[in-house]
Amino acid sequence: MARTTLCAGLALGILVAGCGGPEAQGGKAPAAAITINGAGSTFVNPAMSKWAYAYHEAKANTTVNYQSVGSGAGIAQYKAGTVDFGASDAPLSDKERGEMPTPTLHIPVTSGCEVLAYNIPNIGSGLKLSTEAIAGIFLGKIKTWNDPAIARPNPDLKLPAIPITVAHRSDGSGTTFIFTDYLTSSSPEWAKGPGKGKTVNWPVGLGGKGNEGVAGLVKQTPGCIGYVELAYAMQAKLNFGPLQNKSGEYIPPSLESASAAANAAVESMQKDVRVSIVNGAGKDAYPIVGFVYVLVSKTPKDPTKGKAVVDFLKWVLGPGQEMATPLQYAPLPKAVVDLNMAALGGVTTG
Structure with a gap:
């Protein structure tokens, strides 16, 4: 599997965002560098790669690594605790959700x-x-x-x-x-x-x-x-x-x-974000559409990393939405963004 860095530019595959931390300014020490790791959906990889690159440009102390390994493998890595977030086009079933090591939120980040x-x-x-x-x-x-x-x-x-x-x-x-x-x-x-x-x-x-x-x-x-x-x-x-x-x-x-x-x-x-949107009603609806969900712990073991994941996702739900449209990912309805923001507000971040 190919791995690229910000120094080499943006490409599909695994994006490692970052070529170095920010320099101190005005005598103040730079913010501590932090890396958050995610894995899963290949469906969302073009958007996730672009988001990771742009987020590091906006917040140089944070690096987002994403492994495009497929939803099944991403869920397995999230469950094992080897990544800080998973990404899946298939929401967890109630049974799968109960098998996660900590309470897990589904955050829809885009649809396509x-x-x-x-x-x-x-x-x-x-x-x-x-x-x-x-x-x-x-x-x-x-x-x-x-x-x-x-x-x-x-x-x-x-x-x-x-x-x-x-x-x-x-x-x-x-x-x-x-x-x-x-x-x-x-x-x-x-x-x-x-x-x-x-x-x-x-x-x-x-x-x-x-x-x-x-x-x-x-x-x-x-x-x-x-x-x-x-x-x-x-x-x-x-x-x-x-x-x-x-x-x-x-x-x-x-x-x-x-x-x-x-x-x-x-x-x-409004009741549960884990919904199917295939074969939707309406004469203008395309029949094979799905959400991509980021899986994130409500009670992360490392609150500092938990906060970094929440901050990244809030950015994705803001400026990240329009950034993904040239790649043909549809921005989320405002009501869904509001649901996500409320859910992220409940994550324990220290």
Whole structure:
């Protein structure tokens, strides 16, 4: 896994923010340097890398290290106490929450779209995929790109009769959780079979590690299709298109369509922020959208580090929101930011 530093610039992967502490000014000793460590979601890594870099620029005594290892591995590291925060696109279940060493808060930090990226010879972006076609492809029942279920909403495209190769995650993944949550909510057959989870028994396909691995499989394999977070698809210059939503409309992924899904969940989040926003109501809602949650201890063993994590997250919830929009992450609704700020106020920070 690549590791970069602020001296080398910003890149996807693990970001180690910091090339040195601040110098004393006016005879005052500089603030003590502190490093906070996080691990988890590859979905959020482009945003987390940018946040870590910018936060160190704003607060030079604080370094944020983030390991993009997947939600499952991030949860495991957080549980083991080897990192100060975890990041997951899949919220902890009540059972998982009870297994954490200390009371754990879920802090949604952003939301974003997952796309179905494909590599079809002579077919560019814009292929429309229906709910029926998506389920059929990932169940292994639709086997070629010229299948009627794919061709029907794309009458102007000459789809080739080549085999479909499915790419999915091989590691425990919140991106998989969001996608299989969508399949479970939209396909009764999928719900009865693989179901939803950070890992599932895939009926068909090749496995890749991380969003990077799935994007790589799609790029290298003619006839391939896989689910990846929007920023990864754009950075890898992969093709993707509009997906059919619950209202029957074909909606492209965008900040606006992700925000429409997030805004529809605000009322239910007043009781519990662990909500599903796939297949959201409304004709403009993109169907495969999820929140990314930072997992943080309410009673950290090291209150100084606990305060540093809280300060970083408050910054993410403030100026960090607009900073992530060029990477196609949707800013949180104000009501969700307010819920987060109230929750962070309850963290013991000494």
